[in-house]
Amino acid sequence: QVQLLESGGGLVQAGDSLRLSCARSGRTGYSYTMGWFRQAPGKEREFVAAFRWNGVYGRTSYTDSVKGRFTISRDNAKNTLYLQMNSLKPEDTAIYYCVASDRYYSGTDSGAYDYWGQGTQVTVSS
Numbered sequence: 001q002v003q004l005l006e007s008g009g010g011l012v013q014a015g016d017s018l019r020l021s022c023a024r025s026g027r028t029g030y031s032y033t034m035g036w037f038r039q040a041p042g043k044e045r046e047f048v049a050a051f052r053w054n055g056v057y058g059r060t061s062y063t064d065s066v067k068g069r070f071t072i073s074r075d076n077a078k079n080t081l082y083l084q085m086n087s088l089k090p091e092d093t094a095i096y097y098c099v100a101s102d103r104y105y106s107g108t109d110s111g112a113y114d115y116w117g118q119g120t121q122v123t124v125s126s
Contacts, residue, residue: 002026002115004098009120016088016124022081022098022117030055033105034074034081035113038094038122047108048096049083054104063108065091088124095119 008020020036035050049062049072060072071084081098099113 002100004100004115004117006096006098006117006120009096009122011123011125012088014089014124014126017084017086018088018122020083020085020096020098020120020122022083024079024081024100028079029102031104033101033103033113035099036072036081036083037097037099037110038092039097039119040091040094043094045097045110047110050105050108051081052104052106061106061108085122088122090124090126093122093124095121 003025005023006020008018010018012018031054033050033052036048037045038048039045047063048066049070051072051074052059062070069087073082097119098117100115101113105112
């Protein structure tokens, strides 16, 4: 059974940084995708970033609004995914969810992910 446990959320001011972590327990396949979605109050859940591993190398992708500010990375030894968030803006305020799929997935459809964490709140004040 795969479980995802997020940490690192909090309340910060605009321009500050935060790093989210997602510890994965359970099996990890030869290829996989892990990423982050977020949901702000009254808004649809949206894709933020993904890390895709094909067994040889990894690729990353980001939604346009976070490019240049957020960086997704993975520590295979610790089985942990990270999201470094810099230059945070009030519009980044949301619950951030860690997600995982047991296949190499290049899209942004939330329905493609098999596993979800419980979410961690990020609040950015102006």
